[in-house]
Amino acid sequence: xxxxxxxxQHGDHPEDNDFYVLRLYxxxxxxxxxxxxVNIKEICDKYIPEKxxxxxxxxxxxxxxxxxxxxxxxxxxxxxxPLPEKRLIGDxxxxxxxxxxxxxAI
Amino acid sequence: MIIExxxxxxxxxxxxxxxxxxxxxxxxxxxxxxxxxPTLVCGSAGCGKTVFSMEFLVHGALQYNExxxxxxxxxxxxxxxxxxxxxxxxxxxxxxxxLIRLDHVHLERSEIEETGEYDLDxxxxxxxxxxxxxxxxxxxxxxIESLFxxxxxxxxxxxxxxxxxxxxxxxxxxxxxTGEKGEGTLTRQGLEEYVSDCVILLDHRVENKISTRLLRIxxxxxSVHGTNEYPFLIDEDGISVVPVTSLSLSHDVSSERIPTxxxxxxxxxxxxxxxxxxxxxxxGTAGTGKTSLAGSFANQTCLNGxxxxxxxxxxxxxxxxxxMMSIGIDMQNHVDKGLLRLFASRxxxxxxxxxxxxxxxxxxxFRPSVVILDPITNLISVGSVSEVKSVLxxxxxxxxxxxxTVMFTALALNDNISEQTDESISSLVDAWLLVRDIxxxxxxxxxxxxxxxxxxxxxxxxxxxxxxxxGLDLVxxxxxxxxxxxxxxxxxxQLAEKTENVIRSHAVSRKDKEIERKKMVLESKIASLRxxxxxxxxxxxxxxxxxxxxxxxxxxxxxxxxxxxxGQQ
Numbered sequence: 001x002x003x004x005x006x007x008x009q010h011g012d013h014p015e016d017n018d019f020y021v022l023r024l025y026x027x028x029x030x031x032x033x034x035x036x037x038v039n040i041k042e043i044c045d046k047y048i049p050e051k052x053x054x055x056x057x058x059x060x061x062x063x064x065x066x067x068x069x070x071x072x073x074x075x076x077x078x079x080x081x082p083l084p085e086k087r088l089i090g091d092x093x094x095x096x097x098x099x100x101x102x103x104x105a106i
Numbered sequence: 107m108i109i110e111x112x113x114x115x116x117x118x119x120x121x122x123x124x125x126x127x128x129x130x131x132x133x134x135x136x137x138x139x140x141x142x143x144p145t146l147v148c149g150s151a152g153c154g155k156t157v158f159s160m161e162f163l164v165h166g167a168l169q170y171n172e173x174x175x176x177x178x179x180x181x182x183x184x185x186x187x188x189x190x191x192x193x194x195x196x197x198x199x200x201x202x203x204x205l206i207r208l209d210h211v212h213l214e215r216s217e218i219e220e221t222g223e224y225d226l227d228x229x230x231x232x233x234x235x236x237x238x239x240x241x242x243x244x245x246x247x248x249x250i251e252s253l254f255x256x257x258x259x260x261x262x263x264x265x266x267x268x269x270x271x272x273x274x275x276x277x278x279x280x281x282x283x284t285g286e287k288g289e290g291t292l293t294r295q296g297l298e299e300y301v302s303d304c305v306i307l308l309d310h311r312v313e314n315k316i317s318t319r320l321l322r323i324x325x326x327x328x329s330v331h332g333t334n335e336y337p338f339l340i341d342e343d344g345i346s347v348v349p350v351t352s353l354s355l356s357h358d359v360s361s362e363r364i365p366t367x368x369x370x371x372x373x374x375x376x377x378x379x380x381x382x383x384x385x386x387x388x389x390g391t392a393g394t395g396k397t398s399l400a401g402s403f404a405n406q407t408c409l410n411g412x413x414x415x416x417x418x419x420x421x422x423x424x425x426x427x428x429x430m431m432s433i434g435i436d437m438q439n440h441v442d443k444g445l446l447r448l449f450a451s452r453x454x455x456x457x458x459x460x461x462x463x464x465x466x467x468x469x470x471x472f473r474p475s476v477v478i479l480d481p482i483t484n485l486i487s488v489g490s491v492s493e494v495k496s497v498l499x500x501x502x503x504x505x506x507x508x509x510x511t512v513m514f515t516a517l518a519l520n521d522n523i524s525e526q527t528d529e530s531i532s533s534l535v536d537a538w539l540l541v542r543d544i545x546x547x548x549x550x551x552x553x554x555x556x557x558x559x560x561x562x563x564x565x566x567x568x569x570x571x572x573x574x575x576x577g578l579d580l581v582x583x584x585x586x587x588x589x590x591x592x593x594x595x596x597x598x599x600q601l602a603e604k605t606e607n608v609i610r611s612h613a614v615s616r617k618d619k620e621i622e623r624k625k626m627v628l629e630s631k632i633a634s635l636r637x638x639x640x641x642x643x644x645x646x647x648x649x650x651x652x653x654x655x656x657x658x659x660x661x662x663x664x665x666x667x668x669x670x671x672x673g674q675q
Contacts, residue, residue, distance in 0.1 A: 059227070066231045066232040067235070071228035072229045072253070073228055086219065090221035091221070092221050093221065098221045101219035
């Protein structure tokens with residue numbers, strides 16, 4: 001698969017189908033947001049170490065992004081890559097669901 | 107401390123309201139929806155929720171300087187733009203002018219995995235951003251219940267919705283939340299629990315294959331409101347609700363008269379016609395000339411320079427114009443002059459309430475002084491007798507309140523004159539004319555009666571109602587030993603009377619001549635007798651004079667003799 005044009009920062013793994021491009025949308029420093037950040041980092045470091053990029057975006061800072069990205073529930077994790085795109089909402093505390101959502105086999 | 111009762115009620119701050127701009131709704135709600143609060147508009151699919159809320163926004167933006175945000179959970183913004191274009195709303199331009207903002211929320215359960223606690227901050231931020239970007243005062247969430255199909259955690263959703271509505275109140279935006287009607291509840295997800303200020307229920311009912319749209323205000327906190335089910339229309343002008351209810355019997359009466367267009371009928375009604383603002387029923391069997399009567403009333407009204415609307419439920423406008431032409435009434439001329447409007451529709455085109463609504467709509471738009479409904483009998487095919495009666499009562503009330511004279515025609519199926527009309531409205535109307543077939547001597551002729559005419563002296567006579575190519579007229583029927591004579595029998599009778607008159611006058615003149623002759627004979631006799639008398643008298647006079655002369659002469663002689671004698675003495 002060719003390099004995804006939207007994510008030039010991950011050019012070091014262009015051919016790698018196992019590389020995860022993740023974006024986490026949060027709302028400031030709310031409890032759910034903080035929990036989600038901690039949980040997703042933990043899961044990624046445990047199951048897909050070194051094979052992911054995680055961008056954390058505060059929707060409060062970029063309000064127009066909510067409409068562009070069709071955001072309703074937060075925190076929201078969007079798996080951009082590998083395809084298919086997947087959306088996970090919640091504080092990422094349900095590890096099994098997170099893994100199945102990301103398509104990671106345990 | 108004694109508090110003196112104050113003379114006038116203190117002016118308390120009343121609930122501020124946001125005008126919807128929807129025709130009629132603001133009257134029912136006493137000024138619109140509660141300002142700065144959420145209102146729930148619910149109803150089943152296709153009942154007009156989206157149109158309702160879109161009108162609220164667009165009117166707000168254009169008429170009341172209140173921009174609005176439309177958050178669509180079901181329709182895409184492009185679809186929505188096309189859909190409301192039929193109502194004449196240009197959403198694209200409104201969006202460019204920053205008066206309206208559309209936001210389509212896409213939520214697909216299959217794409218979403220729920221992994222623990224979450225909230226709907228995304229929605230809040232999105233909505234907040236949209237509101238702030240155009241300074242919105244109005245918000246529509248159509249249909250927020252879609253969230254329940256996209257997200258599974260009901261507990262979170264409910265808590266978040268509650269928070270959302272509180273937040274919208276804090277933002278002081280007037281909100282419409284739409285909801286699909288559920289089984290036994292107003293909305294599927296029980297949104298009415300959260301929105302407690304104002305709930306409006308829209309209904310789309312189909313009875314006997316005929317649809318009626320109805321609107322009801324289920325609750326409205328802090329405000330008086332109409333509680334009835336109000337029929338409403340969705341047409342090219344959007345929604346119109348016309349609160350047509352049975353009013354109190356308090357409208358003013360008029361003693362002004364309005365001519366009927368048939369001079370004979372005018373004279374039956376005290377010589378002047380109907381009372382203005384009254385209701386007139388013309389009933390009769392088929393082919394008795396009810397429509398012709400209605401047509402000539404319309405014609406007369408237009409000739410007097412007043413406006414008239416003619417609602418026809420049986421014939422098309424061109425058919426009526428052609429038919430009226432055959433009795434010398436040129437309706438086309440009145441139509442061209444803008445004095446007459448003809449509306450033809452089959453009664454089955456919509457429900458009774460809808461008919462009432464469309465009639466009131468037309469009447470309010472055209473402001474006629476006369477309204478004709480021809481015939482009301484067919485309305486029975488779309489409703490029961492009591493429904494038709496209720497609609498007609500309200501129609502009469504409405505029209506009389508609007509200073510309009512109304513004429514109904516009704517087909518009487520039974521030839522019995524004491525029979526009420528099918529719609530049993532004869533007790534409601536002010537004047538009732540009955541046109542009836544009189545079958546005699548192998549022909550059918552029309553007889554017209556004034557069954558009643560409230561408040562005026564009217565003829566108790568049956569008149570023969572004659573339709574000729576120059577119009578309508580009434581002639582006296584012949585009432586004789588043989589009963590009522592009409593048509594050719596009447597003419598025959600009239601001819602017979604005429605002949606008799608001629609003969610009689612002839613006989614009279616002959617007798618006169620004879621008398622004249624006798625008189626002449628008598629007079630000549632008198633003359634000859636007089637001659638005779640004169641001669642007799644002359645004869646008598648002659649002897650008398652002679653005697654006198656003789657006596658005189660003798661006297662003279664005697665005197666002379668005396669003198670002569672005395673001279674000698």
